[in-house]
Amino acid sequence: MRGGAPTAARAGVVPCGTCGLLSRPAGAVGPWTCPRCGDRIASRRERPFQDAWAYIVAAAICYLPANTLPVMTTRTIKYEEPSTIIGGVVYFYESGSWFLALIILVASVIIPLGKLASLAYLLATTQRRSTAYNRERARLYRLLKVIGRWSMLDVFVVAFVVALIQFQPFMSVVPGTGVLFFAAVVILTIFAADSFDPRLIWDAD
Amino acid sequence: MEPLAADIVACPDCDLLQRVPPLPDGGTARCPRCGRTLAHGRPGASDRMLALAVAALVVFLLANAEPLMRLSTAGQEVSTTVLGGAREMWRQGERTAALLVALFAVVAPFVYISAMLAVLLATRRPPAPRWVGVLLRWAEVSGLWSMVEVMMLGLLVALVKIARLASVAPRVGLFAVGALAFLLAAMSAGFDPREAWSRVRWADEGGGAGEALR
Numbered sequence: 293m294r295g296g297a298p299t300a301a302r303a304g305v306v307p308c309g310t311c312g313l314l315s316r317p318a319g320a321v322g323p324w325t326c327p328r329c330g331d332r333i334a335s336r337r338e339r340p341f342q343d344a345w346a347y348i349v350a351a352a353i354c355y356l357p358a359n360t361l362p363v364m365t366t367r368t369i370k371y372e373e374p375s376t377i378i379g380g381v382v383y384f385y386e387s388g389s390w391f392l393a394l395i396i397l398v399a400s401v402i403i404p405l406g407k408l409a410s411l412a413y414l415l416a417t418t419q420r421r422s423t424a425y426n427r428e429r430a431r432l433y434r435l436l437k438v439i440g441r442w443s444m445l446d447v448f449v450v451a452f453v454v455a456l457i458q459f460q461p462f463m464s465v466v467p468g469t470g471v472l473f474f475a476a477v478v479i480l481t482i483f484a485a486d487s488f489d490p491r492l493i494w495d496a497d
Numbered sequence: 498m499e500p501l502a503a504d505i506v507a508c509p510d511c512d513l514l515q516r517v518p519p520l521p522d523g524g525t526a527r528c529p530r531c532g533r534t535l536a537h538g539r540p541g542a543s544d545r546m547l548a549l550a551v552a553a554l555v556v557f558l559l560a561n562a563e564p565l566m567r568l569s570t571a572g573q574e575v576s577t578t579v580l581g582g583a584r585e586m587w588r589q590g591e592r593t594a595a596l597l598v599a600l601f602a603v604v605a606p607f608v609y610i611s612a613m614l615a616v617l618l619a620t621r622r623p624p625a626p627r628w629v630g631v632l633l634r635w636a637e638v639s640g641l642w643s644m645v646e647v648m649m650l651g652l653l654v655a656l657v658k659i660a661r662l663a664s665v666a667p668r669v670g671l672f673a674v675g676a677l678a679f680l681l682a683a684m685s686a687g688f689d690p691r692e693a694w695s696r697v698r699w700a701d702e703g704g705g706a707g708e709a710l711r
Contacts, residue, residue: 297530298514300507307507310634311694314507316708327709329630330700392657430510430531441644444601448651451582451598454589456659459573467591475597494511494531
């Protein structure tokens with residue numbers, strides 16, 4: 293397209309990310325504020341790639357202990373059995389609840405890994421100013437923002453199992469450090485998705 | 498450069514300038530370039546939203562005051578509430594994770610519901626005072642971190658897991674959490690923050706911050 297699509301940036305106006313108002317900034321250089329809601333406005337997010345990459349790397353690092361450290365330990369008089377997230381999936385699968393095994397597998401493994409991989413793909417293609425599959429990449433980004441929270445599932449499962457299985461001295465369940473790392477992965481990927489600016493996908497168009 | 502009309506919006510996802518036409522009830526406006534939903538047509542949404550928010554507040558109180566489930570085994574009985582899960586994690590040494598559970602399951606939903614109630618009441622007669630803008634921002638942030646629907650699924654999984662070890666009976670709190678998840682989903686799907694912002698008094702009435710396109 294010659295001259296590109298009619299965007300706010302090309303028209304010299306700045307949309308407010310908080311309230312949506314379009315305004316023509318007073319000075320030539322920022323920072324500018326939105327005349328309606330008073331928030332800081334900018335045509336594009338500052339440092340979208342650096343911030344998002346930093347969160348992705350941090351999340352990937354936390355993902356390792358999240359899966360190798362136990363999320364909870366079952367204590368009985370006879371034994372003490374730590375279990376990881378994958379252990380929980382295997383437990384449900386072997387005891388016949390393949391559907392629950394699938395839910396946990398999707399929420400705890402497929403969504404966080406898929407989110408990390410997809411965000412890395414979006415960042416890499418956008419940094420290369422790729423124009424291929426723009427609509428699909430835009431849709432992928434919207435999907436990531438919606439599904440990321442579901443990874444918190446296992447943290448809640450652990451919380452409620454720990455709260456209820458307290459039959460000292462016969463059987464009790466204590467939480468493990470894996471839970472903390474797992475929650476960190478979810479939070480960091482939410483921040484990563486939030487710090488990326490999807491408008492950059494279209495700027496090369 | 499021709500001036501921009503007031504009904505022009507910039508797509509938040511791709512920056513394309515476009516005119517959003519008046520929408521019929523149940524209609525949806527999508528960005529032609531990236532496919533993002535820009536607006537829904539639903540007149541009278543404000544009263545509906547207020548009803549949802551009041552219901553959500555009542556159900557929230559119920560979900561947090563009542564036990565979720567009770568289980569009995571070997572002559573012992575245990576029951577827990579939403580905060581009970583976080584409290585036990587705290588007691589067992591996972592303090593940060595406990596705080597996060599409390600934040601996502603109790604604090605964020607409560608802030609979201611309260612802020613929405615205040616916003617919906619205050620924007621009924623525009624122009625709404627400036628503090629409504631602050632609450633709108635609170636509602637946006639707390640909505641992002643409110644995870645009642647995820648907690649609901651987590652509760653069900655925990656229920657099945659525990660049912661192998663002891664007999665479990667669901668209590669009022671569990672049903673309240675389920676209802677709350679639906680009410681919150683309906684609230685965030687039906688609320689249009691951009692429309693609410695248009696009812697709030699402007700921060701910069703003198704125009705020193707820049708020229709708005711009206």
